[in-house]
Amino acid sequence: MLMLCVSDIHGNLDALRAVLATAERRSFHKLLVAGDIVFPGPAPLETWRRLTAAGAVMVQGVSDKALATLDPNALHPRSEHERAMVERMKAVRSEFGDLILERIKRLPTQVRVPLEDGGELLLVHGSPSDPAEAMTFDMPDDELNALLGDDPADVVVCGMSHTPFHRTIGDVHIINVGSIGEAPDGLRTAPTFPDGPRPLVAHATWIESTPRGITVEQITVPLEERAQEHGLPATL
Incomplete structure (x- = not known):
């Protein structure tokens, strides 16, 4: 069984498409998404639709929970950045509507996937003990x-x-799969909403499960348009 594992798309549909286009060169069985799926990037609804159409197994991230549960009208921003985030939250919530927001609200914080060697894979956003606390390198x-x-x-x-x-x-x-929509590698423009950060690369991880165990391959997908804008090669 071959699994494509991604995370932290943050509504960056172009970056997601780049990763999926690369992944189409291999025939994989499951698409696993470790949270922070749609907010605050430029194409939240299209990102959600693309993942659901692909049958992605998703867990809820911190930004997903905030989007689905917080009332932006009750928030009190203290900076221009926070005000921009609140306005973006209002726009995305309006775009999604109650039905999709409820589905995001009900996303699990953990999903367990059986492996072919009799073991088990646990998909989380942050960590098994706390979905809101990251495990870092x-x-x-x-x-x-x-x-x-x-x-x-x-x-x-x-x-x-x-x-x-x-x-x-x-x-x-412990396999942290990085970020599709906000990868810190390379140059990117300053965050603006709804455009958000524009990374030069996107991360993904292949995990192959066999009766003998797992193999792991972490990949970096160049986002060619952004690379060319900065005079960088198309592959990093």
Whole structure:
């Protein structure tokens, strides 16, 4: 079984399309999305529709929960950035309507996927112990171990930090799949809404499950239009 694992799309449909176009060169069985799916980028509704049409397995991220549960009229922004975010939230909530907002509200915070070797994969946004706390590449082993919680599964797939990594703590694989819509690699313009950050690359991770175990391949997909604007090569 071959799984394409992504996270933190943040409504960046062009970046998602670039990753899926690259992925179409291989025949994969599952698309896993580790949260922060639609907000605040330029194409939230189209991003949601593309993922649901693809049958993506999704968990709720921090921005997804905020979008679906907060009343923007009750918020009190303290800066221009916060005011822009609140206005963007109002626009996206209006675009989605009650039905889709309810579906985002009901997204699980964890999904477990059986693996072919008898093990189990756990899909989360931040960490198994707290979906709102990120597991980062520079954390010491004891901190990562604490965030694994009491029942972490054999493979933990997460996002939130926007920086991909693959580490093993004991017998548990921790695979952070980075970000599609807000990858920190390379140059990008200053955030504006609804355009948002414009990264030069997008991250994704292939996980292949076989009776002998898993293989992991983390990839970086260049976003050619942005690269060319900055005079960079089409491949990074």
